[in-house]
Amino acid sequence: MSLLEVKNISKIYGSLKALDNVSLKVEKGDWLAIMGPSGSGKSTMMNIIGAMDKPTLGQVILDGKDISKESSKSLTQIRRDKIGLIFQQFHLVNYLTALENVMVAQYYHSIPDEKEAMEALERVGLADRAKHLPAQLSGGEQQRVCIARALINYPEIILADEPTGNLDEANENMVIDIFRQLHKDGSTLIVVTHDPEVAEVAQKTIVLEHGKVAREVINNEK
Amino acid sequence: MFFRMVKGALFRQRGKMLMIAFTIALGASLATAMLNVMLDVGDKVNQELKAYGANIRVVPQGRAVISQMYDVEGEENAQSQYLAENELGNIKTIFWAFNIVDFAPFLDTQCTLNSEKENIKVTGTWFTHHLSLPTGEELDAGMVSLRSWWEIDGTWIDDNKDPNVKEAMVGADIARKYGLKPGDTLKLSCGKKAENVNIKAVFSSDGEEDSVIYVPLALAQMLSDKKGLVSSIDVSALTTPDNELAKKAAQKGPSSLSKSDYETWYCTAYSSSICYQIQEVITNSVASQVRQVTESEGSILEKTQLLMLLITILSLIGSALGISNLVTASVMERSKEIGLLKAIGANDGPISGLILTEIIITSIFGGIIGYFVGLGFAQIIGHTVFNSAIDIKPMVIPIVAVLVVTVTLVGSLPAVKMLLGLRPTEVLHGR
Numbered sequence: 001m002s003l004l005e006v007k008n009i010s011k012i013y014g015s016l017k018a019l020d021n022v023s024l025k026v027e028k029g030d031w032l033a034i035m036g037p038s039g040s041g042k043s044t045m046m047n048i049i050g051a052m053d054k055p056t057l058g059q060v061i062l063d064g065k066d067i068s069k070e071s072s073k074s075l076t077q078i079r080r081d082k083i084g085l086i087f088q089q090f091h092l093v094n095y096l097t098a099l100e101n102v103m104v105a106q107y108y109h110s111i112p113d114e115k116e117a118m119e120a121l122e123r124v125g126l127a128d129r130a131k132h133l134p135a136q137l138s139g140g141e142q143q144r145v146c147i148a149r150a151l152i153n154y155p156e157i158i159l160a161d162e163p164t165g166n167l168d169e170a171n172e173n174m175v176i177d178i179f180r181q182l183h184k185d186g187s188t189l190i191v192v193t194h195d196p197e198v199a200e201v202a203q204k205t206i207v208l209e210h211g212k213v214a215r216e217v218i219n220n221e222k
Numbered sequence: 223m224f225f226r227m228v229k230g231a232l233f234r235q236r237g238k239m240l241m242i243a244f245t246i247a248l249g250a251s252l253a254t255a256m257l258n259v260m261l262d263v264g265d266k267v268n269q270e271l272k273a274y275g276a277n278i279r280v281v282p283q284g285r286a287v288i289s290q291m292y293d294v295e296g297e298e299n300a301q302s303q304y305l306a307e308n309e310l311g312n313i314k315t316i317f318w319a320f321n322i323v324d325f326a327p328f329l330d331t332q333c334t335l336n337s338e339k340e341n342i343k344v345t346g347t348w349f350t351h352h353l354s355l356p357t358g359e360e361l362d363a364g365m366v367s368l369r370s371w372w373e374i375d376g377t378w379i380d381d382n383k384d385p386n387v388k389e390a391m392v393g394a395d396i397a398r399k400y401g402l403k404p405g406d407t408l409k410l411s412c413g414k415k416a417e418n419v420n421i422k423a424v425f426s427s428d429g430e431e432d433s434v435i436y437v438p439l440a441l442a443q444m445l446s447d448k449k450g451l452v453s454s455i456d457v458s459a460l461t462t463p464d465n466e467l468a469k470k471a472a473q474k475g476p477s478s479l480s481k482s483d484y485e486t487w488y489c490t491a492y493s494s495s496i497c498y499q500i501q502e503v504i505t506n507s508v509a510s511q512v513r514q515v516t517e518s519e520g521s522i523l524e525k526t527q528l529l530m531l532l533i534t535i536l537s538l539i540g541s542a543l544g545i546s547n548l549v550t551a552s553v554m555e556r557s558k559e560i561g562l563l564k565a566i567g568a569n570d571g572p573i574s575g576l577i578l579t580e581i582i583i584t585s586i587f588g589g590i591i592g593y594f595v596g597l598g599f600a601q602i603i604g605h606t607v608f609n610s611a612i613d614i615k616p617m618v619i620p621i622v623a624v625l626v627v628t629v630t631l632v633g634s635l636p637a638v639k640m641l642l643g644l645r646p647t648e649v650l651h652g653r
Contacts, residue, residue: 024573047647052565055385072645073569091562091650095234100226107223108568133234149566 009058033199036208084150088162140171246588249541254596304451312503327452331411348443376404376423468492546633553637561649589626
């Protein structure tokens with residue numbers, strides 16, 4: 001059984017089909033990249049996979065459960081328990097330190113554990129910046145805090161939306177290295193990106209165009 | 223973690239939170255000032271009105287009967303009964319003792335001046351009489367404050383140090399008629415007794431009193447040979463405007479009231495209940511309202527209080543709208559943060575709890591500052607309008623507290639409700 005199976009999903013906004021009959025499968029430990037130009041539907045895809053939105057048609061089966069018809073309360077629980085989200089804009093709480101931003105995810109998941117949160121920051125190389133507020137961190141550092149927050153609850157899937165979109169090359173490489181390590185450790189990664197360099201480090205890339213899967217590329221075979 | 227988040231929000235967003243607290247403080251100060259002034263305006267206006275004379279007159283029972291039967295003031299031969307001077311202090315021992323602002327006894331007699339034949343009304347009274355009550359209370363009662371509107375040429379008689387002082391205050395009409403002025407000596411002959419007195423002042427009251435000579439009570443008692451007696455008492459009391467209950471008690475008597483109505487009536491400062499209580503402590507007395515004064519006082523007081531109430535309500539609505547708008551705007555600014563918390567798995571309850579806790583703490587902080595600033599505003603109003611301090615009413619504290627928390631919560635709820643309805647994708651990705 002696949003960890004995530006998307007079956008013929010469509011997302012329709014009025015007369016616009018953001019996604020049109022898309023299907024894909026993600027196995028545990030996979031590293032999938034979703035690529036496409038602006039307006040291709042990749043963010044819509046991410047929202048649906050990330051349990052932040054529901055498809056108009058089709059099914060999304062996560063860990064054996066169809067989440068396409070779940071209530072928003074149930075989707076909140078699914079996000080909390082199974083998904084770690086990484087955003088292009090980082091979205092850190094500006095009045096909490098790096099450490100507290102990681103602990104927030106623990107707090108809403110179970111019980112905050114400062115030691116464990118500090119270890120998560122150590123994994124992304126930010127132990128020495130734990131007491132800093134987001135405004136005192138660089139973009140790359142903020143993104144790494146965001147990654148630490150996504151990892152803290154050991155999610156089934158780490159879902160990253162344009163994780164390097166706001167970063168310079170050095171920070172981009174740093175983030176990609178963290179993803180490599182996570183993949184090596186057995187994490188399942190889905191990365192939505194428009195950057196071919198980020199996409200090609202994944203095992204497989206799905207290219208979306210006009211809401212449809214235009215092609216699939218197995219990067220290991222390249 | 224919850225308190226770490228609250229602390230972070232409060233201390234690391236100081237500027238924003240202080241702005242909310244400042245707005246709440248402004249609203250709370252306005253509410254505090256207006257409520258304190260409104261609750262005290264009754265007493266203040268009442269005291270202002272008391273400057274225009276007594277509103278209760280106490281006479282002996284016999285005199286009251288003559289007066290009621292023939293609608294005339296009892297004359298000398300009708301004054302078969304008098305009130306005892308030594309019971310006057312009892313007036314300050316009734317249930318509503320604190321509402322008794324001032325009082326003065328009167329003893330009327332007829333005398334001739336110098337070698338003239340015409341009888342003149344001479345009234346003995348207290349001017350600034352010092353009383354030491356059995357309750358331990360000390361007070362000065364008398365005409366000085368009870369007739370504060372008199373225009374005086376000369377100075378008030380000081381009967382405080384020496385109650386037997388041989389001085390007189392002459393009404394303007396008599397002074398004009400007999401060519402009297404302050405400093406002159408006057409011979410008062412009343413029946414078999416006569417006494418030379420110094421004219422301390424000539425007063426003008428623009429009323430019937432201008433044809434009266436006022437002397438210390440002890441002197442009048444000596445001249446009329448009525449030691450220890452008085453013929454009437456004027457009392458100035460702070461009263462509550464009459465309602466249906468008070469009118470019923472006044473018309474049909476307190477015995478017509480049910481037990482609970484009687485208790486309510488007795489424990490409310492209606493003119494009629496104060497009169498009733500005075501009758502209880504002054505033997506063989508009848509206390510009645512000086513109706514015109516009492517009624518117009520009640521009417522003025524009611525209108526003033528209504529006006530203050532309306533101003534207070536309008537001020538509170540204004541404050542509420544200001545607080546509500548700022549809180550709404552502040553909560554709306556946090557849509558991304560709330561979207562993020564929802565995205566990482568926070569439910570509506572904890573998010574609402576977090577925001578409302580922050581806002582309530584801010585509002586309590588602002589409310590406390592506003593309360594004390596409001597007390598200052600109230601005193602400024604008091605000194606500007608009434609030339610005296612406004613009494614601080616403890617009951618304003620819970621009212622302002624409830625008001626601030628309610629207004630803040632009500633102001634936040636629509637914004638919180640809207641934010642909870644937001645989907646994370648709307649705020650995080652703009653869709």
